[in-house]
Amino acid sequence: MLSIKGLQKRFGGLHVTRDVSFDVPEGACFGIIGPNGAGKTTLFNQFAGAIKPDAGEISFEGRNIHGLPIHEIAKRGLARTFQIATGFPELTVEENITIGALVRHRSHLQARSAARKVLEKLQLAEVGSMPVQQLPVQMKKRVGVAVALATEPRMLLLDEVMAGLNPSEVGAFVDLLQTINSEGVTLLFIEHNIRAIRRLCPNTLVLALGSVLAVGPTEDVLNNPDVITAYLGKG
Ligand SMILES: Nc1ncnc2c1ncn2[C@@H]1O[C@H](COP(=O)(O)OP(=O)(O)O)[C@@H](O)[C@H]1O
C-alpha cells in the first residue's frame, strides 16, 4: 500500500534519511522504532508531504505521491498525527475535528456531523466543546488521532501517540487503535513504547542514524543483537 524506495534526506551536513526502503501492505499495523534522533519523524514528514525528500520514491496505492502537497496527500487517504500536538489549540475539540472532516465534506454542516461521529467513537464527546489547549496530554493525543481519522484515511501515520500515558491509558489506546485497524485503516506506528509495539504490530522496522537497521517480525527484530546495541549504546 505504501512503498518507499531509496529515500534520502539531508539537513545541511546532517544525513537524516539514508537510503530507506520498505513496504507496508494494506491492512497492516506496521511499527517503526529507533533511538531519539534516529530520523523517524523526518521520515514521516516525507510521506506526509511536510518535507520534500532529496531522492527516492514514495508511492501510495500504486501512485507516486513524492512532492505532492499535504492536502492532496490527505485527499488520497494518507493522514498523520503530530508528535507535538498541533492543529488549532485555541479552537474546541469539535472544531478541530470538523476541520479534519472538511477534507471529505464540502459543506460545513456535513463536516460537523461527521466530526460528531468521530467524537463519539474516540470517547471525546464530553470534552467536545473545550479548547484543545485546556486538555491533558493524553486527551490531546486522542484529539490528534480524531482529527486524522476525520479525514477518513485509508492509512494513518501515528507519531508517538503513547508518550506520556500511564499503562492503563496505553492499554486503552492500543484497544482503540486495534479497532481502527480492524475497520480497515492501515496503521504506520512510530512508538517508543515497546509493549504497545508488541501488542499492535506483527512487523516492525528499526531506524538508527537514518538507516534501516532491521525489519521483520517484531519479536525477531527486538531480539536482534544489532538492535539491542543501538538502543543500549556501544561498550
Ligand atoms: N528541520 C530540521 N533541520 C535540521 N535538522 C533537523 C530538522 N528536523 C530534524 N532535524 C534533525 O534530524 C535528526 C532526526 O530527527 P527526527 O526525525 O526528529 O528524529 P526522531 O523522530 O527519530 O527522534 C535529528 O538530529 C534532528 O536534530
Ligand SMILES: [Mg+2]
Ligand atoms: Mg520523532
